[in-house]
Amino acid sequence: MSGVSWWLSDTVEMIRRNLIHIKRTPELLLDVTLSPIMFVLLFSLVFGGAIDVPRVDYTSFLMAGIFVQTIAFAGIYTSVLLANDLQKGMIDRFRSLPMSQSSVLTGRTFTDLLRALLAVAIMWAVGMAVGFRPTGGLLPSIAAIGLMLLFGFALSWIGVAAGSVVRAPEALQGVIFAVVFPLTFVSSAFVPTASMPDWLAWFADRQPMTLVIDAVRSLTLTGEPGPAAIPAILWSLGFLVVSLPLGVWLYNRRTTQ
Amino acid sequence: MTRAMIEAVGLHKSFGDTHALAGLDLDVAEGTILGVLGPNGAGKTTAVRVLTTLIRPDAGHATVAGIDVVRQPAEVRTRIGVAGQYAALDELLTGLENLLMVGRLYRLDSRVARQRAMALIERFELGDAANRPVKTYSGGMRRRLDLGAALIAEPPVIFLDEPTTGLDPKGRLSMWELIADLARSGTTLLMTTQYLEEADRLADDIAVIDHGRVIARGTASDLKRQVGGERLEITVDNPAFLGAARLVLEALGSGPSHVIEDERRVTVAVTAHDGVLTRAIRELDSAGVHVDDIGFRRPTLDEVFLSLTGRPAEETVGIES
Numbered sequence: 001m002s003g004v005s006w007w008l009s010d011t012v013e014m015i016r017r018n019l020i021h022i023k024r025t026p027e028l029l030l031d032v033t034l035s036p037i038m039f040v041l042l043f044s045l046v047f048g049g050a051i052d053v054p055r056v057d058y059t060s061f062l063m064a065g066i067f068v069q070t071i072a073f074a075g076i077y078t079s080v081l082l083a084n085d086l087q088k089g090m091i092d093r094f095r096s097l098p099m100s101q102s103s104v105l106t107g108r109t110f111t112d113l114l115r116a117l118l119a120v121a122i123m124w125a126v127g128m129a130v131g132f133r134p135t136g137g138l139l140p141s142i143a144a145i146g147l148m149l150l151f152g153f154a155l156s157w158i159g160v161a162a163g164s165v166v167r168a169p170e171a172l173q174g175v176i177f178a179v180v181f182p183l184t185f186v187s188s189a190f191v192p193t194a195s196m197p198d199w200l201a202w203f204a205d206r207q208p209m210t211l212v213i214d215a216v217r218s219l220t221l222t223g224e225p226g227p228a229a230i231p232a233i234l235w236s237l238g239f240l241v242v243s244l245p246l247g248v249w250l251y252n253r254r255t256t257q
Numbered sequence: 258m259t260r261a262m263i264e265a266v267g268l269h270k271s272f273g274d275t276h277a278l279a280g281l282d283l284d285v286a287e288g289t290i291l292g293v294l295g296p297n298g299a300g301k302t303t304a305v306r307v308l309t310t311l312i313r314p315d316a317g318h319a320t321v322a323g324i325d326v327v328r329q330p331a332e333v334r335t336r337i338g339v340a341g342q343y344a345a346l347d348e349l350l351t352g353l354e355n356l357l358m359v360g361r362l363y364r365l366d367s368r369v370a371r372q373r374a375m376a377l378i379e380r381f382e383l384g385d386a387a388n389r390p391v392k393t394y395s396g397g398m399r400r401r402l403d404l405g406a407a408l409i410a411e412p413p414v415i416f417l418d419e420p421t422t423g424l425d426p427k428g429r430l431s432m433w434e435l436i437a438d439l440a441r442s443g444t445t446l447l448m449t450t451q452y453l454e455e456a457d458r459l460a461d462d463i464a465v466i467d468h469g470r471v472i473a474r475g476t477a478s479d480l481k482r483q484v485g486g487e488r489l490e491i492t493v494d495n496p497a498f499l500g501a502a503r504l505v506l507e508a509l510g511s512g513p514s515h516v517i518e519d520e521r522r523v524t525v526a527v528t529a530h531d532g533v534l535t536r537a538i539r540e541l542d543s544a545g546v547h548v549d550d551i552g553f554r555r556p557t558l559d560e561v562f563l564s565l566t567g568r569p570a571e572e573t574v575g576i577e578s
Contacts, residue, residue: 006364013361017347024349024390093345093406096309098334099362256312 007100014107015114031077032119036070040126043190053192056221059131064144064217065189066123068209071148074116075155076180080172082108082163086254095255105251109156116152120145136223144219147232151212154239160247164254188213208235260323262287262414262445263308268317270303270469277303278314279469283447285462290436290446292460294453296562300469301449302342305418308447309339321414335363338407341418344399345406348392352383352402355391356409363410370409377405381435397428404435415439417448421455433458453561465565473565484556484564489533490524491541492550499523501544509537515563521549526556526564 022028043066044059053061082105085091094104124132134141166172186200187193187209193201204210211232218226263285270278277300285291295301306312308319310330319326322336339345346355353374360370378387381401386394391402400420407415420436421429436459439446450456456463457477465473465480473480489510493502499516502523506514510525517524527533534551541548556564 010362013358017350017358020354021349088348089341089343089345090347092311092341092343093339093359094362095311096334096337096339096345097359097362098331098364 003100007103007106010100010103011106011110013099014103015111018107018111019114028081029115029118032070032074032115033122035073036066036119036123037126039066039069040123040130044127044130047190051191057131057133059127060133060135060221061217062190063123063127063132063134064213064220065184065187066127067120067148067216068151068213069184069189070119070123071116071152072155072180072184072209073176074112074119075152076159076162076176078108078112078156078159079161079163079166079176080159080169081112082160082251083166083169083172086163087169091255101252102248105160105248109153109160112156112159113149113153116149117145120148134220136218136220140219140223140225143225144216147212147215147219147229147236150233150240151208151236154236154243157240157243157247161243161250164247164250183207183209188217208232208239211235260287261285261320262323263291263319263321263447265304265308265319266317268304268307268319269315270300270307270312271315277469278307278317281317281466281469282471283464285445285447287445288443289461290440290448290459292456292463293447293449293466294451294456294463294561295449295466296451299466301466302418303469304466305339305341305416305447305449309337309416310334335410336412336414338410338412338415339418340400340404340407340415340420342420342422344403346391346399346403349390351388351390352394352398352405353378353387355402356405359406360409365410373409373411374405377408381405382431395428397424397431400424400428400432401435404432408439412444414445415447417446419449419451422451429455453557454555457555465561467562467566480561481556484526484561487527487530487553488524488556488560489527489537490522490550490552490554491537491548492520492522494521494547494549496521498546502541502546502548505537505540505544505546509533509540515560524560526560527553 043062048058051058091104095101162172186204187207188204189209193204193210196204211228212235214228215226215232218224218228261284263283265281265283268278268281281300281304283291283304293301293304307314308321308326310326310333313327321333324332324336326333350358356374356377357370360374361367365373378384381404383398383402386398391399394402404420417436421432424432433455436448440459448460460477463475463477463480464471473483489506491502491506493499496518499518499521503514503516506523506525509527511528512526514523514525516522530553537551
């Protein structure tokens, strides 16, 4: 077998391992099942009546925000899962085996891509039940999901970098909450940015979360990519190009100490 | 002489100010077991981590099966199996799933991996637990499974890092049997241990290491000759007798006696068994010494160190990483 097919079969082996973990401890999926459902229901039913958005029903407006917020959390959460793994002896075993060493990381990020896909499917169904109408059509919706997954995959690699540096996985939870949470709120996720103070709106309009959310919203609701799509793709690719090699490098540095 | 399957020359490795390895030399001939004996913090684990490609040495050179561990780590990994003090197993996977995963990562055919995994589970008496997650295993079961994972690809060289540390006597005995089996099968084995008895029982050759260097090397009997074989140990019923007891024992033994005042104990190395005990009792009695307890025992690691270095093995738990 060639190097690439070895890498592929080792990655499949790692994904298999991660899926067994999920099967044995289903609570590992709460962040991509229960919490997005709660967000969809809370925002659409509690705030839905109070927040007015131009042209569309609030639930339809909201969904792109919830999708991307959940994907972002799920992506960054890779850091916690990797950091947990690094604390245990298993990584030493992997490193003493003649396997493709990067498959530990690709197995991790691909599993998290599957988690993200599961989250989108659940939110999509729950959203439809409370009034989400993806009037943009099938193909643009698929494109929207593809964009979200690309963004999530890129964030997963940022997670790999963070998880390789941090010694205590518990510390990461706090950092994620302090960084990712505000970023999802200072964006177009839950309200139009025009309702924010000017200086905040300036930032919100330009940060990548808003761009991805706007592109997803435009694709799912109108079927058009809209002006945010290209910048959203560029941001995602940019994150990926930087964080993938950085993540691999930091992981190698951590594990060869 | 058969070729060296493991060879290390002048290995150095520091972690900050700690010199874990300070010019370590080792060689293990094909089909033999080398016991690497030393206290906590002597550099045993670091040596294993360098030889198994987990960390790079700062200086020096090492080969396993003739292959350089720094330049061709991937090649080395196809020829080694590693089992350690901290069983490297997946807690959530079952025993069987662990073995199958490791087997496939060694690039064994799935069918072969399954056959070998089943055979190992049988041989290591894990049959009842094969389909239970490892987190439900006892310490001894974990070690056996960990050893199984190291063996599944039947590699020619096996590294065991303190394979019985922390196990109860029963678990230790069962690991010893498995390791002795391995030795008979012709596998080359490097085993670290803190227990002289373990090295004595299993290893063909012993390297005593301290501060990251080999301080003595030889067979178990070579070392025993150096440290004076068995100990005659007595406990007197009153500290006042210690002086007299000491004189009696030194006349019988092969070296200076060792007194532990708090425990009212005197120890001396002896070369022969015959008649020593009877003579000791008779002479202690005629010297008026009241004895609580008397008997032979094997030298401890501490005593080996005391003889080799003139100081006891330091307890520096936690430095090894």
